[in-house]
Amino acid sequence: MIDKITVVGAGNVGATAAQRVAEKELAREVVLIDIAEGIPQGKGLDQWESAPIEGFDTRVTGSNGYEESAGSGIYIVTAGIARKPGMSRDDLLTTNAGIVRQVAENIARVSPNAIIIMVSNPLDVMCYVAMKASGFPRERVIGMAGVLDTGRYRSFLAEAIDVSVEDIQAMVLGGHGDTMVPLISYTTVSGIPITQLIDKERLDAIVDRARNGGAEIVKYLKTGSAYYAPSSGAVQMAEAIVKDKKRILPCAAWLQGEYGMKDLFLGVPCKLGRNGLEQIIEVELTDEEKAALRKSADAVLEPMALV
Numbered sequence: 001m002i003d004k005i006t007v008v009g010a011g012n013v014g015a016t017a018a019q020r021v022a023e024k025e026l027a028r029e030v031v032l033i034d035i036a037e038g039i040p041q042g043k044g045l046d047q048w049e050s051a052p053i054e055g056f057d058t059r060v061t062g063s064n065g066y067e068e069s070a071g072s073g074i075y076i077v078t079a080g081i082a083r084k085p086g087m088s089r090d091d092l093l094t095t096n097a098g099i100v101r102q103v104a105e106n107i108a109r110v111s112p113n114a115i116i117i118m119v120s121n122p123l124d125v126m127c128y129v130a131m132k133a134s135g136f137p138r139e140r141v142i143g144m145a146g147v148l149d150t151g152r153y154r155s156f157l158a159e160a161i162d163v164s165v166e167d168i169q170a171m172v173l174g175g176h177g178d179t180m181v182p183l184i185s186y187t188t189v190s191g192i193p194i195t196q197l198i199d200k201e202r203l204d205a206i207v208d209r210a211r212n213g214g215a216e217i218v219k220y221l222k223t224g225s226a227y228y229a230p231s232s233g234a235v236q237m238a239e240a241i242v243k244d245k246k247r248i249l250p251c252a253a254w255l256q257g258e259y260g261m262k263d264l265f266l267g268v269p270c271k272l273g274r275n276g277l278e279q280i281i282e283v284e285l286t287d288e289e290k291a292a293l294r295k296s297a298d299a300v301l302e303p304m305a306l307v
């Protein structure tokens with residue numbers, strides 16, 4: 001347990017993440033920050049009132065300012081607008097870049113040693129905006145998307161072959177967009193290559209569904225996007241850091257030569273521990289996977305040039 005974790009943005013993803021952090025007792029205190037007056041205070045108080053029933057001692061509070069969050073070890077940043085049907089994540093770029101820039105400056109001001117877990121979309125570019133605005137090193141700005149994309153891929157596979165989700169090991173790399181790269185060569189069920197358990201046609205359909213998993217939820221919800229699985233993804237990353245677990249998770253990291261690429265955030269296998277991003281693991285890729293990762297990088301670089 002650490003002293004304080006702050007969640008910026010008390011909307012769907014942020015409020016759910018705060019509740020999950022509290023229920024897991026990852027910090028003594030959780031601070032929810034939002035610009036909407038009364039919302040973080042009301043949601044924070046409501047969550048704290050669930051503490052005696054759920055049995056956690058993490059104190060949850062809400063605020064419209066950053067002072068109360070000073071000294072937080074981790075900030076989960078979910079501030080910004082979410083897409084609606086017919087929109088792409090990149091349509092959120094200009095609005096969310098302005099929001100994330102201001103959020104990151106405030107974080108750096110009150111908690112210069114914090115680790116930022118970015119969630120706001122378009123994810124890979126928002127990580128870049130946060131790193132620039134905070135001045136933090138790459139070890140302390142990490143994006144959540146790969147855990148979610150992999151969670152979708154794993155859940156669809158578990159359903160298709162009727163096994164426990166816990167026994168599916170997989171990794172989805174690349175940018176958080178339609179060009180994400182599920183690594184079939186590293187997908188196993190308790191060590192058994194996935195290709196031995198499902199035919200190519202069904203596997204291709206699952207890969208495609210995982211790639212479009214965000215849009216599938218938007219189509220159902222209509223007024224916004226997914227938040228239960230996204231908040232789980234962000235909190236799994238926070239837990240790996242708080243407990244210094246050295247977990248290997250697919251996260252957006254600032255590449256400096258890894259995978260032959262430089263100066264962009266992209267989803268790659270990352271070791272997370274108390275220092276944040278502790279290592280980027282470079283796995284061998286097939287020529288097809290390399291080409292797909294390159295294409296995914298191009299899809300990140302294009303909007304990145306606009307901020």
Ligand SMILES: NC(=O)c1ccc[n+]([C@@H]2O[C@H](COP(=O)([O-])OP(=O)(O)OC[C@H]3O[C@@H](n4cnc5c(N)ncnc54)[C@H](O)[C@@H]3O)[C@@H](O)[C@H]2O)c1
Nearest residue numbers: 009010011012013034035079080081082119120121144230
């Ligand atoms: N990386 C991922 O995999 C992933 C998954 C789900 C959602 N998202 C993204 O996360 C973001 C939030 O999604 P949501 O569903 O929670 O949206 P939401 O609309 O429910 O909540 C967003 C909150 O941000 C707040 N906000 C706006 N400007 C702010 C500012 N300057 N400072 C503090 N708070 C501010 C709003 O008041 C609102 O409460 C979106 O950009 C969405 O696309 C990313």
Ligand SMILES: O=C(O)C[C@H](O)C(=O)O
Nearest residue numbers: 083089121214215225226
């Ligand atoms: O799809 C979205 O806009 C939200 C998020 O990125 C997701 O994948 O659920």
